[in-house]
Amino acid sequence: MRNFSGTTAKTFRDVLGLNADSDVLLEHYSTAGMQRSADVADNASSEFEDAGEHQRKLAAERWDNPIIVTTMVEFLETVMSARGTKLRKFHNMADSVIIFDEIQSLPMNTINLFNEIVSFLSKITNSTILLCSATQPLLEKTKRENLLLSEKPDLIAETESYEDKLRRTRIVASTENKSCDELGQIIYQQARKDGNCLAIVNLKKEAREIFQCLERLDVNHEFELIHLSTAMCGRHRTDCLNRIGALLDPGNPKPVICVSTQLIEAGVDISFACVVRAMAGLDSIMQAAGRCNRNGESVEPKNVYVYPLKDEDSMERYLPDIAMGKQLTLQIMENYPGKDLLSSNILEQYYDMLLRKKDGNGKGGYTDCPIRGRAEGATTAYDLLSFNECDRSQFTNTTGEKYGLCFAQAFQTVSDNFHVIPDVTHNVVVPYGQATELLDMLHRGELSEKISVLRRLQEYTVSLFDDDYHDLARKHAISLANEDFGVFLLNEEYYNDKYGVVREAEMPLLLM
Numbered sequence: 001m002r003n004f005s006g007t008t009a010k011t012f013r014d015v016l017g018l019n020a021d022s023d024v025l026l027e028h029y030s031t032a033g034m035q036r037s038a039d040v041a042d043n044a045s046s047e048f049e050d051a052g053e054h055q056r057k058l059a060a061e062r063w064d065n066p067i068i069v070t071t072m073v074e075f076l077e078t079v080m081s082a083r084g085t086k087l088r089k090f091h092n093m094a095d096s097v098i099i100f101d102e103i104q105s106l107p108m109n110t111i112n113l114f115n116e117i118v119s120f121l122s123k124i125t126n127s128t129i130l131l132c133s134a135t136q137p138l139l140e141k142t143k144r145e146n147l148l149l150s151e152k153p154d155l156i157a158e159t160e161s162y163e164d165k166l167r168r169t170r171i172v173a174s175t176e177n178k179s180c181d182e183l184g185q186i187i188y189q190q191a192r193k194d195g196n197c198l199a200i201v202n203l204k205k206e207a208r209e210i211f212q213c214l215e216r217l218d219v220n221h222e223f224e225l226i227h228l229s230t231a232m233c234g235r236h237r238t239d240c241l242n243r244i245g246a247l248l249d250p251g252n253p254k255p256v257i258c259v260s261t262q263l264i265e266a267g268v269d270i271s272f273a274c275v276v277r278a279m280a281g282l283d284s285i286m287q288a289a290g291r292c293n294r295n296g297e298s299v300e301p302k303n304v305y306v307y308p309l310k311d312e313d314s315m316e317r318y319l320p321d322i323a324m325g326k327q328l329t330l331q332i333m334e335n336y337p338g339k340d341l342l343s344s345n346i347l348e349q350y351y352d353m354l355l356r357k358k359d360g361n362g363k364g365g366y367t368d369c370p371i372r373g374r375a376e377g378a379t380t381a382y383d384l385l386s387f388n389e390c391d392r393s394q395f396t397n398t399t400g401e402k403y404g405l406c407f408a409q410a411f412q413t414v415s416d417n418f419h420v421i422p423d424v425t426h427n428v429v430v431p432y433g434q435a436t437e438l439l440d441m442l443h444r445g446e447l448s449e450k451i452s453v454l455r456r457l458q459e460y461t462v463s464l465f466d467d468d469y470h471d472l473a474r475k476h477a478i479s480l481a482n483e484d485f486g487v488f489l490l491n492e493e494y495y496n497d498k499y500g501v502v503r504e505a506e507m508p509l510l511l512m
Contacts, residue, residue, distance in 0.1 A: 009069045026065040052327035063089035073420045082415035094125035102266040103131045111367040115147040135283045138351040168293040173306040184213030191257045194273035199259045201278040204229045211259045222366040228260035230501030234459040281325020282350040371417045384410040425463040431492045435460035442482045
């Protein structure tokens with residue numbers, strides 16, 4: 001389970017000889033980005049649904065197709081939900097093979113919940129679980145030790161012997177802080193040396209500043225410059241990735257430099273001759289290395305250059321996990337000077353340090369998924385679904401009696417408060433591609449047609465954090481495009497073909 005794109009599902013169909021209408025494979029992605037609109041549509045009267053739409057809804061609720069392509073977000077929010085329409089899928093996971101790709105992307109606050117779920121699926125419902133990653137996290141080493149691995153869990157034994165044989169890159173890491181302009185100059189020099197370069201940074205503002213630096217350096221237009229970030233809608237990013245793929249075509253490669261946030265690190269099959277990465281967690285650095293010499297175009301390993309960037313204080317507030325990963329990587333470099341950062345031993349050291357930082361005392365720690373804001377006080381999803389000490393104590397304080405029943409799980413409370421992606425964003429449709437045409441279609445046609453349009457609009461949607469949304473709203477940059485479905489539209493002058501959403505003509509969004 002991963003953020004599969006339609007391209008990946010198409011690959012499955014091609015390999016298995018399935019046409020687009022085959023019911024063997026179901027694509028079911030999270031509705032993040034248009035959730036309220038989708039809820040309004042799904043709660044509408046079913047009398048207007050055609051047979052195809054009704055069948056699609058049933059398939060999405062049941063997951064009874066032989067092959068399901070979905071996302072980690074959809075999986076976790078399904079199994080943590082108290083809604084029957086989501087839990088209806090659960091029994092169809094029994095006796096299945098469930099593959100979790102890019103498992104290193106699992107949010108750290110959900111680790112113990114995830115471990116319990118997949119252990120149950122494996123041991124109780126006889127499912128086979130595969131956890132796949134080039135940077136396998138040590139999920140079994142939380143203090144709860146609740147991931148029930150097989151006796152011989154590794155599908156490939158003695159992986160150390162393959163490290164040198166399959167090595168395609170080497171990490172060249174520095175502890176010297178660089179400004180965005182300095183890193184831009186390094187990127188441009190490496191691109192001129194290798195023919196192309198991918199640069200990955202932690203913040204949107206860094207991507208924008210470095211991109212502008214490259215535009216100033218590339219006065220003779222030697223390279224096609226491409227920017228990628230989550231300020232761009234999904235369709236915009238896909239178009240950029242397709243363009244990159246065409247430019248990197250081994251049969252006729254063209255000079256290209258891409259500056260991206262970490263969204264390009266997983267699930268994207270591209271291969272650059274050189275990668276420059278802003279300092280981050282070792283897992284992110286290794287994923288970035290996976291975009292370099294990916295297909296072994298060079299017999300000799302290619303360099304992946306890593307530098308810490310100055311002025312990243314905002315990461316502590318907005319991206320604490322990335323900030324912590326960066327500090328741990330720098331600590332490892334200090335503790336093991338000259339050590340190969342791509343070795344499995346070093347990666348294990350990194351994950352061990354990361355878990356010790358996040359795991360707390362194994363009871364109420366970050367990996368138990370803290371739930372804040374309850375009237376009764378803060379607790380964790382793990383406790384609410386197990387012993388539920390918080391509510392048992394509240395019962396005793398209120399009644400003066402000890403809670404006498406065996407079970408006290410707060411399923412509804414967890415369902416209402418569990419969000420893989422923090423529910424602190426506002427979703428707006430942006431004026432890119434077919435978005436305006438699709439919005440016009442929402443005002444006519446049958447309900448089934450409108451529901452189909454809403455789903456298509458998801459790829460033209462951007463999620464904005466509170467500060468960004470309210471700032472744009474004050475400038476009257478956001479308008480209500482469809483009252484029936486609660487769809488909002490960003491004004492055209494605030495969406496840039498290079499950068500996506502901008503607050504001002506020359507001001508990028510500051511958040512990740």
